Amino acid sequence: MSRQASFGAGLWGGALALLLTGCQAGLRPIAALNQPLSGLGDSQSPSLNSNWLALISSRPGSRAQVQLIDRLRHAPVPLPGLNRPDSLPISVAVDQRGERLALVRQRDDRSELVIHRRSLQASQVVPIEPAGVPQRVSLSADGRVLAVEVSRGGLWQVDLLELP
Amino acid sequence: MACTAVTALGLSGCSLWPLRRQPAAPAGLAAESRQQPALSGDGRLLASLVDRGGRTTVLLQERRTGRVLPLRQLRNRQPHSSPSLSWNGRYLALLVQQGGRRQAVIEDRATGQQHPLFLPADQEPQQLSLAPDGQSIALELITGGSRRLQVFSLAAMLEPDRAPGLLESGGGPPLQP
Structure with a gap:
């Protein structure tokens, strides 16, 4: 009986190992991209597409900031006009072209939703109507639809905006 | 002129681009x-988290009509978190509960297959983002008390889910003008 149990456990373990190995074979770290990421300190709020990775990074003693990594060059690109010394980014999303970034940030003790266009180096604050506190943002890869999680009157809601 | 357009749509203040708001909550929700x-990726589908009997559950809907699309494979693996969709919504990646820890999985809505993403025991996924083509995924991992992002290729696991008009890899010769 114990031999049968042992045999069964062995079979199960082998099958599990095979399953794990098989699945792991499909999940391969992209070293060329992970290397620059490891140099950014703590990082969170990823927004990935085949060309770009947007994220929020922070190092001890310095303010968190939005980073946009060019996946072809495996390096961050400058974001003039987006990161401000008086604001703290909370959530970020980028479209497929890397042209539009949607950002929720905290500024002067309030949260605001911002759309940034890289080619114009310009940011637009989008009013939350009815009033609410934005928290997390999603931008469709085609850059045309924005979904934002908003806390409103004790309820979490999702606001949708269509961009031209 | 831009200000006028925005004001006409009910937004206040000056704006660089006109925006159009859509009610996010479809009928009954x-x-x-x-x-x-x-x-x-194409903005057609919206995934979000709702409460179902005290369990945080992912809900997939058509954005314009609110029609709910079935996700049978994900039942009984709540709480769900961090949903992320591919371009046409074929793939839904999210975090589910597996035993005592969170696990990243990808549901293929075309085949009904579920692809679990196994990570080392000392790495706990907190958030994820699936590339719209389904060929890579970024995972926010808690490792040794710090948050790190790592990007993984899924090319050996998933077929591409690209925008219409883009050639599949290995999909034949380029179109002639």
Whole structure:
């Protein structure tokens, strides 16, 4: 009986190992991209597409900031006009072209939703109507639809905006 | 001129681009709490988290009509979190509960297959983002008390889910003008 149990456990373990190995074979770290990421300190709020990775990074003693990594060059690109010394980014999303970034940030003790266009180096604050506190943002890869999680009157809601 | 266009749409203040608001809550869901929205690459589908009998559950809907699309494979693996959709919504990646820890999985809505993403025991996924083509995924991992992002290729696991008009890899010769 114990031999049968042992045999069964062995079979199960082998099958599990095979399953794990098989699945792991499909999940391969992209070293060329992970290397620059490891140099950014703590990082969170990823927004990935085949060309770009947007994220929020922070190092001890310095303010968190939005980073946009060019996946072809495996390096961050400058974001003039987006990161401000008086604001703290909370959530970020980028479209497929890397042209539009949607950002929720905290500024002067309030949260605001911002759309940034890289080619114009310009940011637009989008009013939350009815009033609410934005928290997390999603931008469709085609850059045309924005979904934002908003806390409103004790309820979490999702606001949708269509961009031209 | 841009200001006028924005004001006409009910937004206040000057604006660089006109925006159009769409009610996010389709019929029957207006009073329901919804979190962590995720749009498909083409903006057609919306995934969000809702409460179902005290369990945080992912809900997949057509954005314009509110029609709910079935996700049978994900039942009984709540709480769900961090949904992320591919371009046409074929793939839904999210975090589910597996035993005592969170696990990243990808549901293929075309085949009904579920692809679990196994990570080392000392790495706990907190958030994820699936590339719209389904060929890579970024995972926010807690490792040794710090948050790190790592990007993984899924090319050996998933077929591409690209925007219409883009050639599949290995899909034949380029189109002739």
